[in-house]
Amino acid sequence: MKKKNKLVNYDKYGYLFVAPFIIAFLVFQLYPIIYTFELSFTDLSGWETKLNFIGFKNYINILNNEFFTKAFINTWIIWIINFIPQISLALLLASWFTNNRLKIKAQGLFKVAFYMPNIITAASVALLFYSLFSYPLGPINQLLINFGILQEPYDFFRSKLATRLIVAFIQFWMWYGNTFIILSAGILGINPNLYEAAMVDGATDRQMFWKITLPLLRPIMIYVLVTSLIGGMQMFDIPYLITNGKGNPDYAVDTMTMFIYKQAFLGSRNYYIAATASVLLLIIILIFSVIIFKSLGEKKEKRVGVR
């Protein structure tokens, strides 16, 4: 009897242990989210502090806002042209590095090098690439002229396509190493007996990749896809700094988060537009995460073999 009482008492300590987390969550995360929702139904701007509720007007207006639509499309374009090559290269590298027949050497060195760009401050990386591609005498222009590829310097940051490609390339360059390491770990988690049995049966590398690796890697692929999408939809540092906050030329690399930032903190400080865009960004991310889970993750039992 006494012992039981004691146990119950101990378990109440659980609340004490999780209390700081819960309080910090409520104050710093939940409340700001609810507050953002609330602001999206007001016309708060400038240094005003009183909230006027105006219903769904902001949501109707923002869908007609040319800059928001542009930012939405840009974010998707940049994410897609970065993600497709990124996951393809990462998969290829992961399948090479984990292949027992190939026995690739110096894996540690390559991994350290491939992951390196990911750890460096994105702000510094943005400015570095801005300097490399600068006009007229940046190193890339000098090299292209030296090799005879260009006759005269090319102003990359005046071309919509070039600017988008540069931003997408930086994202690709910073993230393929991360994706590659995650996929490698996923492949190493697959039961090695499956590969041994396949090899005994005379399967080729290609067959093993398509029939064993890819299907069993599905949960990890979903994880990579969803985290990359969430990160990609929030892209800010690189496009912001490479265009000095403007998103030019012709707003080609103006992303959704840049739109939110500029609405809230520049000019007339339209918090109501920024808040509305934030809510839409959340909805977009949730919808696509659910779609990805539903369309790729239906066979839950496939997790066998992945530790």
Place this chain on the structure above:
Amino acid sequence: MDKSKKYSFKKILIYLVCVVLLIASVMPFWILFVNGTRSTEQIQQGFSLIPSRFLNYNYKVLVGRGFNIFNGFKNSFIIALSTTILSLYFSALTAYGLVIYDFKLKNVVFALVAFILMVPGQISMIGFYQLVLRAGLTDSYIPLIFPAIAAPATVFFIRQYLIGSFPKELVQAARIDGASELGIFHKIALPILKPALATMGIFTFVTSWNNFLMPLMLISEEKKFTLPMLVQMLRTDIYRTEYGGIYLGITMTIVPLLIVYLILSRYIIAGVALGSIKE
């Protein structure tokens, strides 16, 4: 015979791809370092991979125009270190609470942790800014540091680690010896958690160190600028024609992180791999 020949050809191709990627990873940084040691005239005259002797000159140009990098280091370091300590301590506390005790709302709390993992941070930034503004805490580091107390990914990671490598019997034994609940956490659980804390600590520190958007939103006093904000200043007109200085400025923001990375790379890469498997 034929097959092994095919394999060696494939291997050469693979090494070639890997070396190209390795160069692609290193080269931009090398060009950056080299140009940081060259004069603006040299940089404009042509491309070079060999360092020159204008490092000192470029540094003087930067300092002369008010580029106070050491202040930026100090500010970023204070924020990143405080964030890391708070995040690790309270995440460990939360994870320990979730693993050791069977309280009624335990599953609710756990579901909450899993849910926040999915909600991207940028979503609440407008509400967060308004909250900070009304609390009169703009230009303070408090809103940059204290949200770290609720770090769901770290809680998740430490919880997995506790489940895997913390024998619950230790808690019972310590209770019999008369230890307090918090005492048990401090003296027994925290030391066992060290490897997990180290892994998450590196990532928390680097993420905070690299954070640009939040300080950009909240800090306007130049004295309090963090490192990524100083990088942004290199983009302003003050430095427009000083290419050597700009390259050196970027170099200085990168080098400390690069050194730390090269020392800890093995743990960092292992941490990336672990984080995904544990999901």
